[in-house]
Amino acid sequence: MTTIRTLTGDETLAVLPDLCEILSDCVNGGASVGFMLPFVPADASPYWQGVAQAVDHGDTIHVVADVDGRTVGTVQIGLASKPNQPHRGDLMKLLVHRSARGLGLSRKLMTQVEAEAAKRGRTLLVLDTATGSEAEAIYPRFGWERVGVIPDYALFPDGAYCGTTFFYKRIGTTA
Numbered sequence: 001m002t003t004i005r006t007l008t009g010d011e012t013l014a015v016l017p018d019l020c021e022i023l024s025d026c027v028n029g030g031a032s033v034g035f036m037l038p039f040v041p042a043d044a045s046p047y048w049q050g051v052a053q054a055v056d057h058g059d060t061i062h063v064v065a066d067v068d069g070r071t072v073g074t075v076q077i078g079l080a081s082k083p084n085q086p087h088r089g090d091l092m093k094l095l096v097h098r099s100a101r102g103l104g105l106s107r108k109l110m111t112q113v114e115a116e117a118a119k120r121g122r123t124l125l126v127l128d129t130a131t132g133s134e135a136e137a138i139y140p141r142f143g144w145e146r147v148g149v150i151p152d153y154a155l156f157p158d159g160a161y162c163g164t165t166f167f168y169k170r171i172g173t174t175a
């Protein structure tokens with residue numbers, strides 16, 4: 001059974017071991033998501049503790065996907081706090097464990113997190129992702145507009161340069 005949930009900070013901490021497994025699995029699978037090899041689940045713990053705090057402070061929306069009681073997917077939207085950008089959100093860390101890919105979880109996660117952002121008055125979302133990755137191919141299917149590529153923007157976990165593709169999506173408005 002699949003469940004999509006929007007978590008509080010405490011609920012994020014309650015699934016910390018699963019979240020650490022997901023992030024470690026993605027990094028070890030070659031995803032350029034901010035971390036370098038070697039990377040084990042315990043290395044992810046400080047990151048997720050920070051996410052829990054950000055959720056508690058109202059700075060981040062955190063949505064997860066559970067399959068048969070185990071959290072296997074996660075996505076966040078950072079709520080931009082600058083006074084001149086109250087309408088913008090930053091989509092971050094759409095991650096699905098390799099054992100649960102191809103089941104439609106990313107579409108469900110994106111649908112819920114975008115709806116949550118719209119409820120909070122956000123009308124514009126932005127994201128960046130590794131050029132040439134599966135994720136880059138998937139976002140247009142969810143209605144995101146490709147803006148362009150910055151070459152050599154970041155590194156893959158093994159240290160190779162990685163281009164970054166930027167996307168945006170208008171939500172909660174017909175504009």
Ligand SMILES: CC(C)(COP(=O)(O)OP(=O)(O)OC[C@H]1O[C@@H](n2cnc3c(N)ncnc32)[C@H](O)[C@@H]1OP(=O)(O)O)[C@@H](O)C(=O)NCCC(=O)NCCS
Nearest residue numbers: 031094095096101102103104105106107129134135137138
């Ligand atoms: C990107 C990622 C989250 C996709 O997760 P997923 O749950 O396997 O994706 P889904 O099963 O929901 O598939 C989403 C859609 O993309 C399609 N799709 C899947 N793989 C695809 C590919 N390689 N190319 C094009 N489309 C693809 C699916 O058919 C589906 O489309 P549909 O909903 O219209 O049928 C997953 O591959 C992942 O975690 N990658 C590593 C981390 C990463 O790079 N995250 C992005 C950070 S910005």
